[in-house]
Amino acid sequence: MSEKLEIHKFQNEKGEYKRKPSEFRSVISDAANSQFKPEANRYHLYVSYACPWANRTLILRALKGLSAIITVSVVHWHMDDKGWRFPSEGDECKDATEDHVNGVKRLSELYFKAEPGYTGRYTVPVLWDKKLGTIVNNESSEIIRMLNSGFNSVLPTNYAQLDFYPEDLRAKIDELNEWIYPTINNGVYKSGFATNQQVYEREVGTVFKSLDDVEQILKGRHEKKENFLLGNQLTEADIRLFVTIVRFDPVYVQHFKCNIKDIRHDYPHIHKWLRLLYWKVDGIKETVNFEHIKSHYTKSHPQINPFGITPVGPIPNILDFE
Numbered sequence: 001m002s003e004k005l006e007i008h009k010f011q012n013e014k015g016e017y018k019r020k021p022s023e024f025r026s027v028i029s030d031a032a033n034s035q036f037k038p039e040a041n042r043y044h045l046y047v048s049y050a051c052p053w054a055n056r057t058l059i060l061r062a063l064k065g066l067s068a069i070i071t072v073s074v075v076h077w078h079m080d081d082k083g084w085r086f087p088s089e090g091d092e093c094k095d096a097t098e099d100h101v102n103g104v105k106r107l108s109e110l111y112f113k114a115e116p117g118y119t120g121r122y123t124v125p126v127l128w129d130k131k132l133g134t135i136v137n138n139e140s141s142e143i144i145r146m147l148n149s150g151f152n153s154v155l156p157t158n159y160a161q162l163d164f165y166p167e168d169l170r171a172k173i174d175e176l177n178e179w180i181y182p183t184i185n186n187g188v189y190k191s192g193f194a195t196n197q198q199v200y201e202r203e204v205g206t207v208f209k210s211l212d213d214v215e216q217i218l219k220g221r222h223e224k225k226e227n228f229l230l231g232n233q234l235t236e237a238d239i240r241l242f243v244t245i246v247r248f249d250p251v252y253v254q255h256f257k258c259n260i261k262d263i264r265h266d267y268p269h270i271h272k273w274l275r276l277l278y279w280k281v282d283g284i285k286e287t288v289n290f291e292h293i294k295s296h297y298t299k300s301h302p303q304i305n306p307f308g309i310t311p312v313g314p315i316p317n318i319l320d321f322e
């Protein structure tokens with residue numbers, strides 16, 4: 001394959017970054033006609049520790065007690081013009097793993113195993129079915145819903161009962177996701193990958209307008225002695241926002257030029273919420289690998305950072321809880 005993967009491919013003629021939709025969209029469920037039934041040790045997650053979308057799936061896997069029944073392989077933090085790869089001899093990478101299931105060297109090979117004529121991007125996360133030898137789904141927003149509720153029939157009651165997308169909060173979670181995704185999660189990419197000054201200024205302004213709105217929401221919660229975006233219950237909305245906020249000061253401020261403010265100095269309520277999730281919610285901290293995060297962005301986008309120098313700060317990457 002001679003195809004070259006370049007971020008620039010996704011900028012339109014106006015210099016705006018466009019993310020392509022994911023292509024594998026099957027669902028794990030107990031439904032009688034389901035091809036993908038929940039089973040222990042049948043499914044495998046392919047992730048990058050650098051990637052915020054993959055990070056969401058690792059958090060749900062940890063919080064729902066799925067770590068023992070859904071296995072994981074972690075790619076090298078470096079993404080080159082052929083996409084993600086697994087470490088090999090002479091190309092070692094701390095905390096990355098081999099592909100435990102298929103033994104491939106490149107993530108792209110998995111996409112071709114699942115669909116020989118595949119023409120899309122080779123993105124993480126990938127939820128792989130070891131039984132049928134194919135990709136179930138490569139869209140993180142759908143994978144986290146499956147991890148949240150698709151495995152309840154094979155989980156012990158204490159984990160099955162945990163619900164991060166509860167019926168009574170669904171409308172509110174959807175409403176938050178609707179603006180937080182385009183303006184913050186993807187907004188930082190639209191700022192960082194803009195190739196036109198006006199587009200950049202528009203996008204970075206949008207990121208900070210939304211962060212100001214989130215700060216107000218969390219301030220209101222704080223006044224009511226509530227900890228999370230929708231009250232005292234941690235939901236999917238918190239998890240989806242967390243993966244971007246934890247990368248904000250260490251990477252997005254400088255690498256994606258989101259530097260009007262930063263989290264630790266300018267957003268006290270977001271900062272407190274960030275540290276609460278990171279330090280106090282069991283299982284989350286272990287899914288965050290700052291070395292992979294910082295190295296990936298700064299050394300995989302030569303069009304933004306041609307010499308691949310990784311800034312040393314901020315020190316520390318995240319402040320203590322108190």
Ligand SMILES: N[C@@H](CCC(=O)N[C@@H](CS)C(=O)NCC(=O)O)C(=O)O
Pocket residue numbers: 005021022050051052053054083121122123124125138139140141
């Ligand atoms: N819609 C996807 C987006 C995933 C995504 O864009 N992942 C990036 C890493 S952060 C990736 O693997 N990019 C590889 C590429 O585009 O070649 C999801 O949320 O699962």
